[in-house]
Amino acid sequence: MRISxxxxxxxxxxxxxxxxxxxxxxxxxxxxxxxxxxHDLDLPRVREAVEGCPAAAITVTRED
Known part of the structure; x- marks a missing residue:
């Protein structure tokens, strides 16, 4: 998974x-x-940032 x-x-x-x-x-x-x-998605605060972004600009994509 990759954060961007x-x-x-x-x-x-x-x-x-x-x-x-x-x-x-x-x-x-x-x-x-x-x-x-x-790739630091496992950090709880990162998940909070992804879910709480007011512009919905943070995405998590799967890397295959």
Whole structure:
């Protein structure tokens, strides 16, 4: 599974950074996943960030 933030959908609330600062950061005012942390979905705070994103910009995709 891989976490990503869609920059077209994100409006920069920073909620993801607040909930899971070890995984998310802001780049150019928008939320982004810190390089190398794209697979840290098992952290409870990451799941909270995914579910609580006000722009629904964070997605979790299956890697086959």
């Amino acid at each position: 933030v869609d920059p077209e959908q994100c409006y920069g609330s920073g909620d993801c950074v607040h909930r899971a600062p070890s995984v998310f950061t802001k780049v150019g005012g928008l939320g982004a996943v810190i390089p190398g942390r794209e």
